[in-house]
Amino acid sequence: MHIVIMGCGRVGSALAQTLEQQGHTVAVIDQDPTAFRRLGPGFGGRRVTGIGFDQDTLREAGIAEAGAFAAVSSGDNSNIISARVAREMFGVENVAARIYDPRRAEVYQRLGIPTVATVRWTADQMLRRLLPSGAEPLWRDPTGGVQLAEVHASAAWVGHKISKLQEETGVRVAFLTRLGEAILPSSQTVLQEGDLVHVMMRTDEVDKVEASFAKGPEEEGGH
Numbered sequence: 079m080h081i082v083i084m085g086c087g088r089v090g091s092a093l094a095q096t097l098e099q100q101g102h103t104v105a106v107i108d109q110d111p112t113a114f115r116r117l118g119p120g121f122g123g124r125r126v127t128g129i130g131f132d133q134d135t136l137r138e139a140g141i142a143e144a145g146a147f148a149a150v151s152s153g154d155n156s157n158i159i160s161a162r163v164a165r166e167m168f169g170v171e172n173v174a175a176r177i178y179d180p181r182r183a184e185v186y187q188r189l190g191i192p193t194v195a196t197v198r199w200t201a202d203q204m205l206r207r208l209l210p211s212g213a214e215p216l217w218r219d220p221t222g223g224v225q226l227a228e229v230h231a232s233a234a235w236v237g238h239k240i241s242k243l244q245e246e247t248g249v250r251v252a253f254l255t256r257l258g259e260a261i262l263p264s265s266q267t268v269l270q271e272g273d274l275v276h277v278m279m280r281t282d283e284v285d286k287v288e289a290s291f292a293k294g295p296e297e298e299g300g301h
Contacts, residue, residue, distance in 0.1 A: 081208060082107065082139045082170075084130030084160050085151030091116035093148060097208075105139035105176035108151075131160035133167065136223055146208040148215040154178055161191045172208050175230050181282065190271055216276065223281055226252055234294025242264035248289040 079102050083090050086108035094104045104275035106275040107130045108114065114125040114147035128135030129204060130151060131215050141147065145165035154177045174192045186193045217226040235243060240251050240263045254261050255274040262265075269275070 079103075080140055080143050081146045081148065082136065082141050082144045082164070083150060083156070084108075085149065085176075086113040086116055087152060088116070090148070090150045091263045092118050093150065094123060095121065096245060099210035104141075107135055107139050111259070130156060131163045133163065136160075136163065136168065141168045141170065144170050147177040148169065148208055149173075155183060157188050158189070158191060158289075162189060165190065168210070174208060175225050182236070192272055218281065224278060225281050225284075227284070228257070228274055228276050229287060229291050231269065231273070231291045232294045233271065235291070236271050238269055238295055239265065240267045240293060243269065243275075246295055248283065249279040249287055249289050252276045252278050
């Protein structure tokens with residue numbers, strides 16, 4: 079996957095190096111050309127000097143072919159504006175914005191932009207939003223037969239009830255994380271964009287569950 083990162087501070091440079099080590103192509107945007115020193119001589123990706131929400135700068139960074147965009151500059155407003163441009167103007171599917179003011183998180187997430195607040199930032203959190211496929215195990219029972227995991231749900235599940243998700247995938251939804259808050263859903267709770275879904279499932283069915291979550295619900299009347 080090609081990934082564009084806005085901001086070459088400690089977070090952006092660490093993220094760029096990690097993603098490149100995982101085999102992705104990476105472009106980093108920063109207004110200050112001296113910031114690229116943090117990437118080190120071994121970094122093989124693009125270094126683009128410019129403003130992260132400028133469309134020409136984004137094009138130079140390869141936004142047209144990007145599968146993910148991370149806005150991790152030092153400014154909340156710049157991060158959210160560039161994230162919206164990446165998603166709305168260029169159709170980038172996986173977008174995440176770092177914010178310093180957690181009170182703004184709800185506003186940003188209502189715009190459909192997953193946010194990572196600095197106070198609880200980790201590289202793993204940002205990577206989970208940029209590369210959301212697969213299940214992330216959080217707990218296993220002593221026998222190893224059952225596990226609690228965060229599973230990435232396709233956008234096709236948005237608007238469907240938890241009961242339908244459970245029926246078609248064979249899991250039990252333990253809780254959702256919505257706008258940074260954990261909620262205990264009922265069977266009638268409807269999935270919203272940006273929800274993180276945490277489920278209990280059999281360990282030997284992880285692959286099947288991941289496939290069902292990625293595929294989306296069966297068509298009405300389908301088999």
